[in-house]
Each structure stands twice: as structure tokens, then as C-alpha cells.
Amino acid sequence: xxxxxxxxxxxxxxxxxxxxxxxxxxxxxxxxxxxxxxxxxxxxxxxxxxxxxxxxxxxxxxxxxxxxxxxxxxxxxxxxxxxxxxxxxxxxxxxxxxxxxxxxxxxxxxxxxxxxxxxxxxxxxxxxxxxxxxxxxxxxxxxxxxxxxxxxxxxxxxxxxxxxxxxxxxxxxxxxxxxxxxxxxxxxxxxxxxxxxxxxxxxxxxxxxxxxxxxxxxxxxxxxxxxxxxxxxxxxxxxxxxxxxxxxxxxxxxxxxxxxxxxxxxxxxxxxxxxxxxxxxxxxxxxxxxxxxxxxxxxxxxxxxxxxxxxxxxxxxxxxxxxxxxxxxxxxxxxxxxxxxxxxxxxxxxxxxxxxxxxxxxxxxxxxxxxxxxxxxxxxxxxxxxxxxxxxxxxxxxxxxxxxxxxxxxxxxxxxxxxxxxxxxxxxxxxxxxxxxxxxxxxxxxxxxxxxxxxxxxxxxxxxxxxxxx
Amino acid sequence: xxxxxxxxxxxxxxxxxxxxxxxxxxxxxxxxxxxxxxxxxxxxxxxxxxxxxxxxxxxxxxxxxxxxxxxxxxxxxxxxxxxxxxxxxxxxxxxxxxxxxxxxxxxxxxxxxxxxxxxxxxxxxxxxxxxxxxxxxxxxxxxxxxxxxxxxxxxxxxxxxxxxxxxxxxxxxxxxxxxxxxxxxxxxxxxxxxxxxxxxxxxxxxxxxxxxxxxxxxxxxxxxxxxxxxxx
Numbered sequence: 001x002x003x004x005x006x007x008x009x010x011x012x013x014x015x016x017x018x019x020x021x022x023x024x025x026x027x028x029x030x031x032x033x034x035x036x037x038x039x040x041x042x043x044x045x046x047x048x049x050x051x052x053x054x055x056x057x058x059x060x061x062x063x064x065x066x067x068x069x070x071x072x073x074x075x076x077x078x079x080x081x082x083x084x085x086x087x088x089x090x091x092x093x094x095x096x097x098x099x100x101x102x103x104x105x106x107x108x109x110x111x112x113x114x115x116x117x118x119x120x121x122x123x124x125x126x127x128x129x130x131x132x133x134x135x136x137x138x139x140x141x142x143x144x145x146x147x148x149x150x151x152x153x154x155x156x157x158x159x160x161x162x163x164x165x166x167x168x169x170x171x172x173x174x175x176x177x178x179x180x181x182x183x184x185x186x187x188x189x190x191x192x193x194x195x196x197x198x199x200x201x202x203x204x205x206x207x208x209x210x211x212x213x214x215x216x217x218x219x220x221x222x223x224x225x226x227x228x229x230x231x232x233x234x235x236x237x238x239x240x241x242x243x244x245x246x247x248x249x250x251x252x253x254x255x256x257x258x259x260x261x262x263x264x265x266x267x268x269x270x271x272x273x274x275x276x277x278x279x280x281x282x283x284x285x286x287x288x289x290x291x292x293x294x295x296x297x298x299x300x301x302x303x304x305x306x307x308x309x310x311x312x313x314x315x316x317x318x319x320x321x322x323x324x325x326x327x328x329x330x331x332x333x334x335x336x337x338x339x340x341x342x343x344x345x346x347x348x349x350x351x352x353x354x355x356x357x358x359x360x361x362x363x364x365x366x367x368x369x370x371x372x373x374x375x376x377x378x379x380x381x382x383x384x385x386x387x388x389x390x391x392x393x394x395x396x397x398x399x400x401x402x403x404x405x406x407x408x409x410x411x412x413x414x415x416x417x418x419x420x421x422x423x424x425x426x427x428x429x430x431x432x433x434x435x436x437x438x439x440x441x442x443x444x445x446x447x448x449x450x451x452x453x454x455x456x457x458x459x460x461x462x463x464x465x466x467x468x469x470x
Numbered sequence: 471x472x473x474x475x476x477x478x479x480x481x482x483x484x485x486x487x488x489x490x491x492x493x494x495x496x497x498x499x500x501x502x503x504x505x506x507x508x509x510x511x512x513x514x515x516x517x518x519x520x521x522x523x524x525x526x527x528x529x530x531x532x533x534x535x536x537x538x539x540x541x542x543x544x545x546x547x548x549x550x551x552x553x554x555x556x557x558x559x560x561x562x563x564x565x566x567x568x569x570x571x572x573x574x575x576x577x578x579x580x581x582x583x584x585x586x587x588x589x590x591x592x593x594x595x596x597x598x599x600x601x602x603x604x605x606x607x608x609x610x611x612x613x614x615x616x617x618x619x620x621x622x623x624x625x626x627x628x629x630x631x632x633x634x635x636x637x638x639x640x641x642x643x644x645x646x647x648x649x650x651x652x653x654x655x656x657x658x659x660x661x662x663x664x665x666x667x668x669x670x671x672x673x674x675x676x677x678x679x680x681x682x683x684x685x686x687x688x689x690x691x692x693x694x695x696x697x698x699x700x701x702x
Contacts (some may be wrong), residue, residue, distance in 0.1 A: 045531060
């Protein structure tokens with residue numbers, strides 16, 4: 001081989017080998033660079049992950065709290081419409097508050113579906129209710145809706161006040177009301193709520209009890225405690241009074257309405273006693289209920305007689321309400337009661353109550369009221385002659401009725417007394433109705449002069465000695 | 471001239487590799503050896519080291535991954551669950567408790583002491599709320615309109631009543647409504663059968679404040695006109 005070829009071989013071989021090694025080095029460096037980059041990326045990722053998982057305990061706490069209050073939130077904003085339940089609630093509230101619904105119908109709310117960021121987060125369900133009620137019944141009804149456990153709101157309502165004429169004929173206010181009640185159904189997003197398993201859940205939940213309670217409170221809806229009319233008038237009732245009333249002590253419209261309301265309440269109470277006595281499981285229980293009923297009725301009738309006698313109720317709506325809701329139901333209750341005790345007669349308590357009421361009336365000079373009380377019980381007195389203790393009370397009541405009648409009739413006899421002469425042992429003389437009378441002289445057909453004293457004369461009237469002052 | 475070496479092989483001089491060639495081969499060997507050594511250093515030293523580091527970090531990362539996944543699952547559950555809470559907060563913020571508002575209005579009527587300050591009743595009331603969900607910057611958020619009567623010959627009692635509505639010391643109605651419209655009234659035909667026989671009809675127009683104002687989140691900015699007045 002020639003030297004030239006050898007040189008060529010050496011050089012070529014060296015270059016090839018060197019080139020190969022250079023390529024290997026280059027490749028290796030590239031791989032090292034890539035690995036370095038991967039290492040850096042891993043480091044960044046690890047740092048990021050560490051930072052992320054550092055907040056995991058906070059998230060766990062938040063998830064636990066949210067899970068624990070989820071039921072409450074679901075109650076307020078449920079997944080279902082539950083419209084049947086909603087209508088049942090309206091019915092209950094109507095019954096409790098006394099409003100008189102006339103229609104209910106769902107409202108098309110498709111166009112009102114949640115918009116913007118809350119698109120499809122919830123679906124609105126609305127009902128239009130039409131009803132009649134006075135303002136305070138309506139407010140009670142609205143309050144019950146607004147404090148319902150499910151979120152409900154009233155977005156619009158219209159109230160047309162009842163006319164004065166209608167109020168006078170019915171005796172109570174029937175404002176026409178149309179209202180729109182809205183509630184919402186939550187629309188969960190697809191793939192919602194897959195519960196993550198949290199280690200030591202119960203222990204962690206117990207530690208968060210305070211926070212859970214606080215958040216549960218925060219979820220509770222704002223509410224208002226409605227406390228009724230509180231002596232205020234319904235501002236949708238024309239409060240003007242008839243100009244013909246001349247009595248300066250006449251009750252205001254509000255007072256009249258309040259007094260009638262009070263009588264209605266007491267009659268309701270009496271009706272409850274009556275119902276309880278009918279449903280009583282034992283004789284003793286029935287007697288107790290009857291006794292309470294008798295007491296309530298006696299007082300109620302006494303007050304009713306006084307109010308009617310004094311003609312304090314002259315505001316037409318109040319008067320009508322008194323007739324429809326007190327006088328007529330009371331008479332019906334009385335007759336029902338009388339019918340039920342046709343055999344037994346009035347109870348001892350009833351007799352005592354009536355007797356006491358009559359005594360009070362007689363002392364107050366209200367003889368007619370005393371006789372009215374007697375009339376209420378008179379028919380039953382004949383039924384108790386076989387019961388000596390009650391018969392004794394009946395006798396007392398009859399005597400009181402006799403006294404009341406005598407006093408009333410004596411009071412009605414017109415006597416003009418003026419001038420008297422009392423000198424020593426001589427018989428005294430007095431001028432009555434323009435004529436002189438001595439002791440033993442008759443005055444009219446029923447009176448006999450019994451005694452003459454300065455400023456007063458005693459008469460015998462129906463076997464009773466009565467004194468007339470002059 | 472041709473030279474012929476006739477000496478037997480054992481006596482002949484050995485043919486020597488030229489020094490230049492040896493030197494060249496040596497240089498080539500050294501250079502290639504250096505390159506090989508460098509490659510070995512990179513491959514078995516640097517790269518192995520970096521690979522080890524990467525393996526350690528990957529192991530670390532693999533250990534963290536389940537925790538990150540757990541974290542993300544929690545995050546997702548929070549997002550899902552709090553969406554209902556957010557929706558609830560949004561719809562409740564716009565609600566008005568009308569029992570409270572009307573009760574407050576009845577209080578104001580009652581505060582007139584049956585004619586000493588004012589003696590008011592209404593024919594109707596119409597309440598309408600606008601849906602605030604769509605646009606919280608709208609001009610009207612709802613209205614309360616009522617047809618009122620003032621039972622007095624003195625028409626200043628209408629102003630007394632509207633003044634009582636606007637009186638924050640007497641009634642909290644102004645937390646819910648803007649100031650009432652300016653007073654106006656019309657005298658009705660007197661009814662001699664009733665006391666008082668004279669009454670004035672007047673409208674009660676109240677505009678609802680925005681939900682944020684009602685909830686006390688923001689206070690309404692002063693109107694430009696008011697600002698100008700203040701500047702003067």
C-alpha cells in the first residue's frame with residue numbers, strides 16, 4: 001500500500017471517528033438540555049401542586065359546611081316545582097287568615113327564565129291569586145307566604161277597596177285583591193354534585209359546628225313578624241261617620257269595630273266550649289266545658305244587651321257585623337243549648353251566674369237588663385224542681401226577678417211630692433199629685449202611704465215597702 | 471537506477487513507519503479519545519445525574535398527583551354546591567317583604583291621629599316590581615301607586631301625610647322607596663251626610679329603590695342638580 005493511501009486512510013478514518021463522536025456528544029447535550037427542561041417543568045409543577053394542596057384543608061372545610069347546609073338551601077330553593085304542595089299551602093293560609101280566594105292560576109314564566117350569569121340556574125314558577133279580604137287578613141296571608149320555608153315572593157299586587165255601600169250591606173270589608181306569588185325551582189347543571197370522600201368527615205364536621213350553624217342562619221330568609229291590626233283602622237275602608245250622630249260620647253268608628261270584634265272573639269270562644277262539650281269524653285269533662293260556656297255566654301249576653309241598649313253601635317258596617325256575626329249566631333247557639341238541656345235544666349253555675357248578674361243590674365238600677373237575664377233562663381227553671389240545691393237558686397232568681405219588676409214598675413209611677421206637715425203627735429201629712437195624704441191613704445190603685453218623713457215617703461207597693469225621695 | 475538488496479531477511483534493516491505518520495495517528499487517536507471521553511462524561515455523568523433528578527422529581531410529582539386530583543374534586547364540588555347558594559342570594563336580594571312595607575304604610579296613616587295631622591284612606595293600591603335580574607342599572611325598579619283621600623277641608627293635610635311618609639324618624643319606608651312625588655290634590659264634592667263632609671283626592675306615587683340601595687350595599691349618588699346647588 002502506498003504511503004499516500006495510508007495517509008488517506010488514516011485521515012479519513014480519524015475524521016469519520018471524530019465526526020461520530022462529535023455527533024454523539026451533540027446528541028447527548030441535546031438530550032441533557034431536554035431533561036433539564038423537563039426537570040424545570042417538573043419543579044414548577046411540583047411547586048404549583050404544593051401551593052395548591054396547601055389550601056386543601058380550607059376546601060375540605062368549605063365542602064363540609066356546604067354539605068351540611070345543603071338540605072336547608074334545598075328546602076328554600078328546591079329542585080322540584082311541587083305545585084300541588086304549593087296550592088295546599090295557599091289553602092291552609094286562606095283558612096287560617098280568613099281570606100276568601102276566588103281563583104288561582106299559573107302564570108307563563110318561560111320568558112322570565114334566569115338571564116345573564118344566572119341563565120338556567122333557576123326557573124321561576126308564578127301563580128296569580130284572586131281573593132277577597134280586609135287589609136289585615138290580606139297582610140296576615142301575605143306574611144304567611146313570605147315566611148314560608150320555601151322562598152316565595154310577591155312581585156305585584158293590586159287591591160281595590162270595597163265600596164261603602166257593599167261594606168254597609170255585608171258588615172265586613174271585602175277588598176278585591178289580585179296578587180302574583182313567585183317561587184323558584186333550582187335547575188342543576190349537568191353532572192352536578194358528585195360527593196368527594198373526605199377522610200375523618202364526622203370528626204371534621206363536629207369541629208366546624210359553629211361555622212355550620214352560622215352559615216345555616218345566613219341562609220335563612222329575611223322575615224317580618226306581623227302583629228295584626230293593633231288597634232289601627234283599615235286604611236282601605238272609608239272611615240267617615242254619618243253626620244246624623246249627635247251623641248257627643250258616641251264611639252268612634254274604630255272603637256265600634258273593635259268592640260264588635262271583641263264580641264265576635266268571645267262568641268268564638270263560647271262556640272269552642274260548646275263544641276268541646278259535645279265531644280267531651282266524660283261527663284265530668286262535659287260539665288266543665290258547659291260551665292265555662294254558661295259563664296262566657298252570660299257575660300257576653302250582658303255586654304251585648306248593654307251595647308244594644310245604649311245604641312253605641314251605629315256605624316253601618318259594625319252594626320251589620322254585629323248582627324251577622326254575634327246576635328244571630330248567639331241566638332242559634334242559645335237555642336241549641338236550650339234544646340240540649342231540656343231535660344236537665346240550667347246548671348248550678350248558670351243559675352249562680354245569672355243571679356249574680358241580676359243583682360248587679362238591680363244595684364245599678366238596670367231593672368230591664370236584670371229581667372232580660374231572667375228571661376234567658378226562665379224557661380229552664382221549671383225543669384229543676386226535683387233538684388233541691390238548684391231549686392233554691394231558682395227561687396232566689398225568681399225573687400230577684402220579682403224585685404226587679406216591682407222596682408221597675410214603681411219607678412215608672414209618676415208621683416209629684418211637694419210639701420209636708422209634721423207637727424208633734426198629729427198625723428203627718430204630705431202633698432202627692434196635688435192632694436194631701438196621710439199614712440194609710442191610697443195613691444192611685446196600687447200604692448198606699450206607709451210613712452212620712454222629712455224628704456221621703458214610704459209606700460206599700462205589691463206587698464213591698466218602697467221609699468220615694470223628694 | 472535500480473537498487474537491489476540481496477541480504478537475507480534477518481540481516482536486512484527493518485522498514486520503519488514514518489514518524490510523521492505515527493504523529494498523525496497519535497493526534498487522531500488523542501482527538502478521538504478526547505471526544506469519546508467527553509461523550510462518556512456527558513452520558514454517564516451529566517445525563518445520568520439529570521435523569522436521576524428527573525426520576526426523583528417525577529416520583530415526587532406522582533405522589534402529589536392524587537392530592538391535586540382530590541383538591542380539584544373538592545373545588546368542583548364547591549362550585550356546584552355554591553351555585554345554588556349564589557342563585558338563592560341573587561333572587562332573595564330583590565325580594566321585598568310587602569307585609570312589612572304595607573304595615574309601615576298603615577302605621578303612617580295611623581300616625582295622623584285621625585285628623586289632627588291627617589286623616590287618610592285609600593281607594594286602591596297597585597304594586598308592581600320590575601325584574602331586577604336582567605339589568606340592575608335600569609331606571610325603574612318598581613312602583614307603588616295608591617289613590618288616596620284626605621278627609622279634611624285643609625289640603626295641607628295631604629302634605630302632612632306625604633311628609634310623614636318621607637320622615638325617616640317616623641317610618642322606615644324611605645329605605646325601600648325614593649321620596650314621594652310632589653303633593654297634588656283635587657277637592658271632591660262635599661257629602662253632607664258624612665263627617666268630615668269634605669275630602670281631597672290625591673295620588674300616592676312611590677318609586678322603589680334599587681335592590682342594592684334597599685339592602686344598603688350602595689348609597690345612591692347625588693343627583694347632578696343637587697351637586698350644582700351644593701357648589702353654589
